[in-house]
Amino acid sequence: MPDSSFPAMQGPVCPLPLKHDDQIILGHGSGGRLTHDLIKNIFLPYLSSPPLLQADDFARLNKPDGEVIISTDCHIVSPLFFPGGDIGRLAVCGTVNDIAVSGAQPLYLTAGFILEEGLPIHTLVRILESMRAAAHEAGIQIVAGDTKVVEKGKADGVFITTTGLGFLPQGRTINGHQAQPGDVILVSGSVGDHGIAVLAERGELGFSTQIQSDVAPLNGLIQELLAAAPHTHVLRDPTRGGLATTLNEIAAQSQVGMLLHENAIPIQPAVRAACEMLGFDPLYIANEGKVIAIVPPQEAEAALQAMRRHPYGNLASRIGEVTSDFNGRVLLKTSIGATRVLDMLAGEILPRIC
Amino acid sequence: MDLNLLNQTLRDERQVKAEIEKIRRILTRPWVLMEICGGQTHAIMQSGLDQLLPAEIELVHGPGCPVCVTPLELIDKALAIAARPEVIFCSFGDMLRVPGSNRDLFSLRASGADVRVVYSPLDAVKIAQQNPQREVVFFAIGFETTAPPNAMSVLQAKALGLKNYSVLVSQVLVPPAMHAILSAPQNRVQGFLLAGHVCTVMGYQDYLPIAEQYYVPMAVTGFEPLDLVRGIYSVVTMLENNEVRVENAYARVVKPEGNPAAQAIIQRVFQPVDRNWRGIGRIPHSGWGLRPEFSEFDAELRFDVGSIQTHESPLCIAGQILQGLKKPFNCTAFGDPCTPQNPLGAPMVSAEGACAAYYRFARTNSTGMG
Numbered sequence: 001m002p003d004s005s006f007p008a009m010q011g012p013v014c015p016l017p018l019k020h021d022d023q024i025i026l027g028h029g030s031g032g033r034l035t036h037d038l039i040k041n042i043f044l045p046y047l048s049s050p051p052l053l054q055a056d057d058f059a060r061l062n063k064p065d066g067e068v069i070i071s072t073d074c075h076i077v078s079p080l081f082f083p084g085g086d087i088g089r090l091a092v093c094g095t096v097n098d099i100a101v102s103g104a105q106p107l108y109l110t111a112g113f114i115l116e117e118g119l120p121i122h123t124l125v126r127i128l129e130s131m132r133a134a135a136h137e138a139g140i141q142i143v144a145g146d147t148k149v150v151e152k153g154k155a156d157g158v159f160i161t162t163t164g165l166g167f168l169p170q171g172r173t174i175n176g177h178q179a180q181p182g183d184v185i186l187v188s189g190s191v192g193d194h195g196i197a198v199l200a201e202r203g204e205l206g207f208s209t210q211i212q213s214d215v216a217p218l219n220g221l222i223q224e225l226l227a228a229a230p231h232t233h234v235l236r237d238p239t240r241g242g243l244a245t246t247l248n249e250i251a252a253q254s255q256v257g258m259l260l261h262e263n264a265i266p267i268q269p270a271v272r273a274a275c276e277m278l279g280f281d282p283l284y285i286a287n288e289g290k291v292i293a294i295v296p297p298q299e300a301e302a303a304l305q306a307m308r309r310h311p312y313g314n315l316a317s318r319i320g321e322v323t324s325d326f327n328g329r330v331l332l333k334t335s336i337g338a339t340r341v342l343d344m345l346a347g348e349i350l351p352r353i354c
Numbered sequence: 355m356d357l358n359l360l361n362q363t364l365r366d367e368r369q370v371k372a373e374i375e376k377i378r379r380i381l382t383r384p385w386v387l388m389e390i391c392g393g394q395t396h397a398i399m400q401s402g403l404d405q406l407l408p409a410e411i412e413l414v415h416g417p418g419c420p421v422c423v424t425p426l427e428l429i430d431k432a433l434a435i436a437a438r439p440e441v442i443f444c445s446f447g448d449m450l451r452v453p454g455s456n457r458d459l460f461s462l463r464a465s466g467a468d469v470r471v472v473y474s475p476l477d478a479v480k481i482a483q484q485n486p487q488r489e490v491v492f493f494a495i496g497f498e499t500t501a502p503p504n505a506m507s508v509l510q511a512k513a514l515g516l517k518n519y520s521v522l523v524s525q526v527l528v529p530p531a532m533h534a535i536l537s538a539p540q541n542r543v544q545g546f547l548l549a550g551h552v553c554t555v556m557g558y559q560d561y562l563p564i565a566e567q568y569y570v571p572m573a574v575t576g577f578e579p580l581d582l583v584r585g586i587y588s589v590v591t592m593l594e595n596n597e598v599r600v601e602n603a604y605a606r607v608v609k610p611e612g613n614p615a616a617q618a619i620i621q622r623v624f625q626p627v628d629r630n631w632r633g634i635g636r637i638p639h640s641g642w643g644l645r646p647e648f649s650e651f652d653a654e655l656r657f658d659v660g661s662i663q664t665h666e667s668p669l670c671i672a673g674q675i676l677q678g679l680k681k682p683f684n685c686t687a688f689g690d691p692c693t694p695q696n697p698l699g700a701p702m703v704s705a706e707g708a709c710a711a712y713y714r715f716a717r718t719n720s721t722g723m724g
């Protein structure tokens with residue numbers, strides 16, 4: 001029975017440090033205990049792979065036969081979460097797709113995180129969950145990573161840089177220089193979805209839409225496409241600058257012309273409506289889950305059907321042809337049957353006034 | 355309407371070509387028509403309509419792009435205001451790339467100025483409410499179409515008692531510009547496509563005296579390819595029959611009297627003033643300025659930039675292009691060094707500017723290619 005005549009002995013007590021498990025603070029980037037805890041408790045549960053679990057400063061990997069394909073992409077997006085995706089899914093898919101359009105199978109990914117002081121941990125966790133899901137879907141391992149923390153106001157929540165490694169079977173040459181007159185130009189689905197979804201989520205449209213970003217890993221679709229059309233000449237994902245800018249790049253690289261058919265280019269009604277209202281051209285709006293395929297005519301139909309069988313390619317369409325005329329230029333046959341130049345995007349996309 | 359239906363209706367190849375065929379059948383000689391509005395220039399070039407029209411129809415592109423006609427000195431005033439640390443400068447996106455004497459709003463933003471793109475002046479009012487310690491300035495440019503929302507923003511700011519909101523006004527009007535074009539001795543324009551959006555606000559009754567004074571037929575015209583062809587058909591029919599009227603070829607949108615509610619808002623806030631037009635010069639009563647009772651919202655007075663005066667690049671022939679005297683291809687600077695990335699003059703900046711429209715959609719002519 002406690003003797004109530006003795007006051008409870010408290011003694012001198014140091015205040016316990018706050019746990020800081022709800023938001024990122026500068027100490028999370030110090031390299032010390034907080035950094036270790038962050039990596040162990042927050043990152044590794046989501047991004048574990050055998051090389052990561054080794055906890056070395058490097059990853060040692062097996063290399064299949066073939067040439068190495070490597071690609072790096074920095075990801076910044078505001079807001080961090082948008083309909084259909086988030087910066088985590090974007091960071092995985094963006095690099096996976098850059099590898100996949102070489103014809104290689106992406107296998108490994110590294111990720112560098114710049115975190116802004118004050119970022120809620122649960123936000124980081126949502127992003128990591130999303131990266132895990134995207135990596136799983138794409139069939140790749142995240143094998144190395146790094147984290148730095150910057151002061152509040154020096155970054156926009158999270159920036160993620162990913163580097164991907166893939167391996168290309170011998171004898172396969174797919175790049176922007178291979179387009180040949182007579183080739184058929186295919187796109188795997190509707191254009192402009194990602195850019196408009198992000199703009200809408202920023203509240204910049206002044207109206208709400210149901211548009212979802214198309215951000216997706218395309219390596220599965222591309223492998224099926226290549227099985228059906230093994231002599232594919234060019235693959236490229238039309239991200240920033242949109243379909244028009246990407247095709248201009250390829251036309252310049254391959255020293256060919258292109259003729260597109262406006263009516264054949266798939267555009268979702270909501271994207272078209274948003275673009276009409278704001279004076280944007282959907283052909284210049286970013287995509288994150290579409291691929292352009294330039295294939296020889298005899299394989300065009302097989303390539304198209306292969307894409308349409310894949311969930312990410314069900315709106316795949318034949319949109320034009322590579323020509324020997326108009327060297328380096330992309331021409332558009334408009335809906336009223338006239339032909340005009342479809343140029344690269346100049347600078348920022350600006351809404352028209354009236 | 356379902357916008358996907360556009361390609362089967364107002365952008366339908368068969369219907370557009372059938373309408374063009376009607377024009378071809380009544381044509382007996384060449385005619386020079388001007389589309390006033392930059393939005394129409396953009397639509398013509400974007401659809402490639404100019405290539406489908408009979409060669410006898412020459413379309414010249416009018417001064418109806420608000421970005422293009424905003425005078426350089428006003429851009430310089432905008433830059434001076436936007437550079438102030440207490441200012442949040444709000445503008446329609448197109449204005450950011452218009453070169454002032456030394457720089458543009460984009461580069462000012464890159465060097466730290468708080469310049470924001472808004473889609474509506476009412477967004478700028480919201481920003482002013484959210485930032486009571488900052489000065490929020492909206493660049494109120496445009497023709498009759500932007501005047502109602504721009505005026506509304508001033509009324510809203512007044513109703514809210516906002517002391518930190520002001521507007522840098524560059525409102526211009528279509529009819530005085532038409533007078534200026536038609537009274538020039540070198541004028542070639544024989545008929546006008548009137549700007550559908552402007553007429554939506556103002557109606558088209560003011561145009562009949564101009565049509566009769568200069569003996570030029572006019573048609574209120576929309577923005578889709580089929581609308582444009584119908585407007586052209588209407589004007590060509592009058593020209594061929596030697597008739598002068600103002601017809602409405604955009605009746606699904608435009609009423610003769612316009613939108614009286616919008617006009618009332620304009621009248622409350624603005625009064626007619628003389629304005630300088632970039633490339634054209636001073637046109638009397640060609641714009642609107644704030645009425646004296648709203649002078650507290652006048653950014654030019656608030657920031658004392660009234661004394662700024664500037665002049666244009668000698669290479670740029672924007673003035674002649676805006677008056678329809680020359681085509682962009684006739685400019686020695688077109689394409690080199692003047693491009694949308696490096697514009698010497700305003701018509702190369704806006705998507706509605708004649709030079710930018712030519713650069714983006716029609717360089718085939720200048721390169722001799724297909």
